[in-house]
Amino acid sequence: MSAPACVPVELGPRRYEVLIGSRLLGELGTLVRAAGLKQANAFIITNAQVAAHYFDGVRASLEGVGFTRLVRHDIPASEEGKNWDEFSRTCAALLESFPDAGATPLVLLLGGGVVGDLGGFAAAVFRRGVPFVQLPTTLLAAVDSSVGGKVAVNFGGVKNIMGAFNQPRLVVCDLATLATLGPREVRSGSAEVIKYGAVCSAALFEQLERGALEKLLALDPAVLVDVVAQCVELKARVVEQDEFDKKGIRNVLNFGHTIGHALELSADYALTHGEAISIGMVAATRLARALGMVDDAFFTRLESLIVRAGLPTHFVGAPGLFDRIKRAMQLDKKFRDGRNVFVLPTRVGAWEQRENVDWALVDDAVRSVLDA
16 A cells, blocks of 8 residues: 555644545555554444445454454445434444443444534434544545534435534545446536636646546546545534634535535435536526626536536426425525525635525526526
8 A cells, every 4th residue: 555645634722634546445454553543443434335245345354453343334325314313323322332421433434425414423422422533435425424523314304404513534535436336426526626726726627638637537547646635634624713614615516506406405415426516506607696706617617527527517306396406495404593694716726705686586596506
């Protein structure tokens, strides 16, 4: 194993490292011990599809450094499974497996964003918090959801409404795991990469335009490490400034997510997260254009990258979808005191937050991606 790229997330006593490379899961035990984690018990949250590829190797690596008891707990792979009932079952499994307070396990989250979100939330509340390690196996989780400490489940028809801030002790991004993904899942993850370039880094956006996007989608090893590390670095610097999402700085990470989350939920998960976010970015950019915040050239460049990634720019759903999206947006946890909040681009690599945007303009932006 060559030395992985390492991106530190500097949060004082909650500091941790994100390791990015290939064939890292085979060395997981060594990496966990190097991070100062000394537990002898492990509770591994995963799903059946991922476990079929990687669980045996993870178990062997952990046993090789002295883990004596490992419990595997599977949850559904899809977003529909990220719900309160599955969360409760996971907490019950934790308590049943480790009833003795003296045998606190290290929780390991082996999978994509659903595993990471639900598992991180369970780790946050079990015995008022036990240490956990993120092991993302999707591009989307590697570049975004595994870093930053936001963990949650969907509840009451609202995405991620029940959750906590709970930082991992270590993130191990084994990019070799992406080879077992279908093309749709790889494309889905690229939406978050495009997001980072669009509002956080003109250099990354231009790199994608010059051909790195296609190499990323083809899982070119060097480009994967480079681009994933850039995205993690961008997110880490944002999280360091606004860990608990109180200053508005962290809102930049929500570009495309306000409308995208509402669409994802309202379309009953017919779209992947990345597909919904790509449509959300198109809608948000149209809203920014209507407000005079960004020019047509930005819209053309963003839409071109989304299309090159094989991602959708609109969605034709069942009758009543617009009304469901509108209701879902009004329940968005980012909205405060009845005032909507949108992250909108101003130029490549830059953004502004706008509050209390005229709902007529918002409606037009949403309809523009449903009626195309």
